[in-house]
Amino acid sequence: xxxxxxxxxxxxxxxxxxxxxxxxxxxxxxxxxxxxxxxxxxxxxxxxxxxxxxxxxxxxxxxxxxxxxxxxxxxxxxxxxxxxxxxxxxxxxxxxxxxxxxxxxxxxxxxxxxxxxxxxxxxxxxxxxxxxxxxxxxxxxxxxxxxxxxxxxxxxxxxxxxxxxxxxxxxxxxxxxxxxxxxxxxxxxxxxxxxxxxxxxxxxxxxxxxxxxxxxxxxxxxxxxxxxxxxxxxxxxxxxxxxxxxxxxxxxxxxxxxxxxxxxxxxxxxxxxxxxxxxxxxxxxxxxxxxxxxxxxxxxxxxxxxxxxxxxxxxxxxxxxxxxxxxxxxxxxxxxxxxxxxxxxxxxxxxxxxx
Amino acid sequence: xxxxxxxxxxxxxxxxxxxxxxxxxxxxxxxxxxxxxxxxxxxxxxxxxxxxxxxxxxxxxxxxxxxxxxxxxxxxxxxxxxxxxxxxxxxxxxxxxxxxxxxxxxxxxxxxxxxxxxxxxxxxxxxxxxxxxxxxxxxxxxxxxxxxxxxxxxxxxxxxxxxxxxxxxxxxxxxxxxxxxxxxxxxxxxxxxxxxxxxxxxxxxxxxxxxxxxxxxxxxxxxxxxx
Numbered sequence: 001x002x003x004x005x006x007x008x009x010x011x012x013x014x015x016x017x018x019x020x021x022x023x024x025x026x027x028x029x030x031x032x033x034x035x036x037x038x039x040x041x042x043x044x045x046x047x048x049x050x051x052x053x054x055x056x057x058x059x060x061x062x063x064x065x066x067x068x069x070x071x072x073x074x075x076x077x078x079x080x081x082x083x084x085x086x087x088x089x090x091x092x093x094x095x096x097x098x099x100x101x102x103x104x105x106x107x108x109x110x111x112x113x114x115x116x117x118x119x120x121x122x123x124x125x126x127x128x129x130x131x132x133x134x135x136x137x138x139x140x141x142x143x144x145x146x147x148x149x150x151x152x153x154x155x156x157x158x159x160x161x162x163x164x165x166x167x168x169x170x171x172x173x174x175x176x177x178x179x180x181x182x183x184x185x186x187x188x189x190x191x192x193x194x195x196x197x198x199x200x201x202x203x204x205x206x207x208x209x210x211x212x213x214x215x216x217x218x219x220x221x222x223x224x225x226x227x228x229x230x231x232x233x234x235x236x237x238x239x240x241x242x243x244x245x246x247x248x249x250x251x252x253x254x255x256x257x258x259x260x261x262x263x264x265x266x267x268x269x270x271x272x273x274x275x276x277x278x279x280x281x282x283x284x285x286x287x288x289x290x291x292x293x294x295x296x297x298x299x300x301x302x303x304x305x306x307x308x309x310x311x312x313x314x315x316x317x318x319x320x321x322x323x324x325x326x327x328x329x330x331x332x333x334x335x336x337x338x339x340x341x342x343x344x345x346x347x348x349x350x351x352x353x354x355x
Numbered sequence: 356x357x358x359x360x361x362x363x364x365x366x367x368x369x370x371x372x373x374x375x376x377x378x379x380x381x382x383x384x385x386x387x388x389x390x391x392x393x394x395x396x397x398x399x400x401x402x403x404x405x406x407x408x409x410x411x412x413x414x415x416x417x418x419x420x421x422x423x424x425x426x427x428x429x430x431x432x433x434x435x436x437x438x439x440x441x442x443x444x445x446x447x448x449x450x451x452x453x454x455x456x457x458x459x460x461x462x463x464x465x466x467x468x469x470x471x472x473x474x475x476x477x478x479x480x481x482x483x484x485x486x487x488x489x490x491x492x493x494x495x496x497x498x499x500x501x502x503x504x505x506x507x508x509x510x511x512x513x514x515x516x517x518x519x520x521x522x523x524x525x526x527x528x529x530x531x532x533x534x535x536x537x538x539x540x541x542x543x544x545x546x547x548x549x550x551x552x553x554x555x556x557x558x559x560x561x562x563x564x565x566x567x568x569x570x571x572x573x574x575x576x577x578x579x580x581x582x
Binding site: 003004005006007010014030031034037038041113114115170171174175176177178260263264266267271339341342343344345 | 370429431483486490518522
């Protein structure tokens with residue numbers, strides 16, 4: 001298929017359609033409302049449903065209901081909206097139902113602002129909702145990757161029977177880039193018998209299921225948490241994604257950065273290379289599971305003197321970076337979070353200050 | 356062929372068709388020709404990549420930029436600066452109104468109807484056939500009708516803005532031009548001009564185009580390209 005020019009938000013909507021998602025529930029919020037606008041037009045064309053909930057709380061439970069019924073389902077929102085959905089996300093994780101959540105982050109806390117931010121790293125990777133659960137979190141750095149990750153999110157959600165999140169800053173949703181769509185996702189979940197409460201015709205057996213997150217028996221609750229834990233351990237083994245940039249050189253500084261921020265870092269790295277300064281970048285593409293071993297290995301390369309986490313936040317991922325580096329190198333941090341994305345020159349000045 | 360457009364020009368079109376990039380480049384090109392230019396950002400629907408982001412560089416060129424009050428610069432609120440009505444009443448040689456996308460983006464024009472209806476206005480629909488919903492003539496006509504209904508105004512001309520940003524090649528320009536001719540034939544609307552990113556121009560057979568061409572120097576770039 002030929003390339004088209006799309007906004008990240010539109011492309012995420014189209015990717016959901018191509019992944020066979022026929023259920024999209026959402027509540028508008030800047031900077032991701034274009035997903036709803038796009039799918040309001042597109043869903044009827046594929047006999048799908050877009051329903052605007054009365055709030056994000058309602059949307060969260062619409063997602064839970066559709067997922068429990070065995071349907072492919074997605075919602076999109078931005079930071080404050082995800083906070084409202086977090087209760088439902090916890091319930092969906094406990095009930096082990098597959099669903100895709102997209103957070104196109106804006107500045108916070110509170111209502112914050114409408115400009116790009118990466119301030120929801122903790123919320124996405126460490127909880128958000130209550131209880132012992134994790135979200136599998138994919139972090140695209142552009143429109144093409146947003147498409148690929150959105151489609152992949154549905155298969156991962158089904159593989160692990162749980163909520164998967166696409167975490168992009170506002171620019172990922174708002175910028176336009178040429179994009180090519182992969183072939184439509186043809187697969188159907190093969191494990192529907194384990195959880196779905198309907199769709200007997202598409203299932204192997206007539207096993208009756210109950211969607212629930214209440215386990216009053218201590219052993220039952222412990223077993224459910226152990227089942228979740230086993231899935232998170234499997235994710236750590238099988239789903240880690242990352243990209244190295246200029247890491248085949250004898251770099252003296254290693255940057256760890258993701259999403260839009262990593263693209264600014266790449267420009268800075270290219271510019272410093274022209275001056276003879278080698279800097280490497282490790283970009284986590286999955287934020288949970290986190291590329292732990294890869295960061296340790298890249299940071300302990302002999303030429304590497306120190307590591308810096310560069311984020312559009314006040315310092316969140318840096319805690320995971322420190323954990324991975326295990327004290328073998330000094331770990332610095334640079335971040336801005338008002339909505340102005342740091343310029344390549346700013347990053348260069350920060351890096352030169354570390355040399 | 357040079358662009359000689361003057362008067363009040365409203366730039367509209369479907370969401371993401373390239374209205375703002377077209378509007379600010381048109382303002383810059385005409386200013387270079389010695390024309391007095393005013394531009395207003397009427398985009399009330401799009402939160403990022405708006406005319407207001409290039410305010411400083413336009414003002415440096417001597418272009419009068421009308422924007423909402425500075426403290427609301429980053430708000431996603433529908434603010435219409437009172438100065439816009441003033442600039443329609445007393446237009447400069449070229450007055451550009453950069454509207455928002457789709458029918459929702461031009462609703463603001465209906466609020467200015469009293470002022471606009473007394474003037475001759477060029478209402479230009481920007482079309483990029485590589486965007487969703489305008490990849491065929493039918494889609495372009497649907498957007499045209501929706502914009503006309505919502506703005507209470509008639510489209511008077513077409514602007515071809517065929518591009519895939521950095522991945523644009525000559526073939527896209529030729530195909531986009533042929534497509535625009537089809538839209539023009541179907542609607543009876545004149546092709547006012549087409550846009551071509553300046554670095555592609557040496558690679559093109561320019562005599563294939565019988566309409567004026569606006570050279571584009573991209574002004575709305577993501578932060579990693581702002582060096």
